[in-house]
Amino acid sequence: GHASLDITIEAFTKAGFELGDIVTVTAGSYSGDMPYFDGYYVDNGEYMVRAYPGHETIAVCINYGKFNEVAGVDVGDPVTITMKEPGGAAATQAALSLKYTNEISDYNNDPATFANFRAVVMGNIAEGKLYRSCSPINNEYGRASYANQLMEAAGVKSVMNLADSDENIAEYVAAEDFNSQYYKDLYDAGNVIALSMPVNFASDEFGEGIVKGLSFLAQHEAPYLVHCTEGKDRAGFTSALLEALMGASLDEIVADYMKSYENYYHLDPDTDQAKYDLIANGNVMEMLRAIAGLEKGADLTGVDLAKAAEDYVLAHGMTAENLASLKANLAG
Numbered sequence: 001g002h003a004s005l006d007i008t009i010e011a012f013t014k015a016g017f018e019l020g021d022i023v024t025v026t027a028g029s030y031s032g033d034m035p036y037f038d039g040y041y042v043d044n045g046e047y048m049v050r051a052y053p054g055h056e057t058i059a060v061c062i063n064y065g066k067f068n069e070v071a072g073v074d075v076g077d078p079v080t081i082t083m084k085e086p087g088g089a090a091a092t093q094a095a096l097s098l099k100y101t102n103e104i105s106d107y108n109n110d111p112a113t114f115a116n117f118r119a120v121v122m123g124n125i126a127e128g129k130l131y132r133s134c135s136p137i138n139n140e141y142g143r144a145s146y147a148n149q150l151m152e153a154a155g156v157k158s159v160m161n162l163a164d165s166d167e168n169i170a171e172y173v174a175a176e177d178f179n180s181q182y183y184k185d186l187y188d189a190g191n192v193i194a195l196s197m198p199v200n201f202a203s204d205e206f207g208e209g210i211v212k213g214l215s216f217l218a219q220h221e222a223p224y225l226v227h228c229t230e231g232k233d234r235a236g237f238t239s240a241l242l243e244a245l246m247g248a249s250l251d252e253i254v255a256d257y258m259k260s261y262e263n264y265y266h267l268d269p270d271t272d273q274a275k276y277d278l279i280a281n282g283n284v285m286e287m288l289r290a291i292a293g294l295e296k297g298a299d300l301t302g303v304d305l306a307k308a309a310e311d312y313v314l315a316h317g318m319t320a321e322n323l324a325s326l327k328a329n330l331a332g
Contacts, residue, residue, distance in 0.1 A: 001066025001198060002050070002059040003027060003073055009051040012058050017083065019097075020090030023049055025060055027079040030071035034060075035089035041096040044202065044286050044296065049081065054102055054141055064200045064233075096275060098265040102142045107263075115147040116231040116263045119154070120239055120256060123247035123306075126332030129222045131156060132239050134231040135163060136183045137172045141230070144172075148180035151225050158191045158220035159183070160213040161227060162234040165196040191220060197228070201237045202290045207316035210238060215318055218326035232260040237287045244291065245309035246330055250300060257284035 007015075017023065021036045025047070034047040040063045042048045047067070050059045060067050060079060068074070100106075107114040117133035131154055136147035151159075161169075169192075173184055186192050193216040197209045217224050226242075228234035236257045243253045258280055261267040269276045289298050292308035313323060 001068050001200075002061045003067050003071065003079055004059040005057055005079055008057050009055070012051070017081075018086070019051065020087055020093035021083060022085035022088035024082045024084045025049065025079065027060060027067075028071035028073040028077060030067075033084050035092065037089070037093055037096075039096065039098050041092050043282055053100055064202065066198060066200065096278065098261070098267065100264045100266075104146070111146040111150060113263045115143045115150060116260055117147055117150040118256075118259065120243065122243055122252045122256070123249075124327075124331045125243070125246045125248070126330065128154070129224065129330050129332055130239075130242065131223060131225045132231055132235050133225060133227050135161075135227050135229050136225075137161070137169060137180050137187075138164060138229055139172065139175065139177050139179075145179040147227070147231075148183050152182040154223060154225075156223050156225040157186070158217055158222065159186055159193070159225045159227070160217055160238065161192055161194045162197040162209075162213065162238065163228040164194050166194050168196070169194055197234050199233060201234075201287055204316070206237075207312065210241065211313055211316040211318045213238070214242075214313060214326055215322045218322040218329065222329045222332075224329075230260070230264070232264070233283070236260060236284060240284055240287050241291060241309050241312065242330065244288065244305035245313070246327065247306050250288070250305065253288065253305070254280050254284050257287075 017036055019036060019038050022033055023036050024033050032047060034049060035042065036049040038051045038053060042063050044064045046063055048061055048063065050061045062070060104114045112118065115134050117131065120130040120132055121127050131151065133147045133150065134143045136144050136151055138144060169187060172178060193213055195209050195213050198206055200206055226235050226238045240253050240257055243256065258276060261279060267276060285300065286296065288300055288305065289296065291312045292303050
């Protein structure tokens with residue numbers, strides 16, 4: 001849903017733009033001001049121009065939304081960006097800036113940290129039943145083979161792929177750098193569902209896609225793997241939903257979501273507490289508010305997250321039978 005442009009980050013910088021500037025974007029039916037950041041440092045539903053680590057070009061984005069639909073733009077349409085206020089959002093860029101690389105040596109040569117791979121064991125989720133990771137099939141960031149090896153070692157039997165379509169998977173398998181045979185074997189056996197999910201977790205489309213994936217898991221054997229591309233946001237929402245459904249506490253859910261930021265960005269919750277809290281409140285806490293049907297920024301104190309999660313999946317089309325099967329499979 002982002003408008004990925006054909007101007008490189010390097011060329012944009014040479015043109016005089018710097019991270020933290022406020023720019024004016026005109027595209028299709030849209031015209032408005034937004035910050036230029038290297039990460040998603042805006043609230044859910046807000047706009048930004050993005051220079052994402054590991055990407056070559058800039059993009060115009062809505063955090064957890066679809067700019068292409070809002071602006072009514074398609075491939076080949078022009079986008080104009082002009083300077084509005086140099087350094088107008090520099091303080092936010094400096095406060096929230098996060099960096100990661102695609103070199104495993106920068107992660108102590110630890111495959112699990114590099115692939116953002118981990119077991120989810122909390123509430124009534126039994127050990128060895130649920131895992132989450134970056135994509136074991138999309139090698140865009142050079143992490144796929146590591147995630148593939150880790151899921152094989154864990155004995156994963158069923159996969160919920162939130163990011164890709166069947167066509168995407170075929171392209172990954174045909175690529176020269178393909179090295180994820182275990183994943184392919186599961187896919188060929190019908191044990192992977194490719195959902196090609198949007199990132200807007202507050203939409204009905206997202207909720208219906210989640211239920212489609214969870215219903216698939218309910219009818220397949222654990223251990224399960226949930227992943228998107230980075231294993232951070234769409235997989236983060238799904239993990240938080242399952243954790244809440246299975247009785248995990250708010251603190252446990254937040255800590256698991258934020259583990260992705262510790263893995264990718266070496267974010268230390270002790271030395272970077274303010275940044276940690278800002279990211280958690282703007283991301284996983286908003287996900288939980290969406291699950292509970294609460295307004296942005298609402299207090300989650302006293303909310304029965306298990307009931308909220310159950311109501312959420314049932315409201316988006318999950319049958320009581322599939323819900324019971326999923327909970328039983330996760331509990332072992």
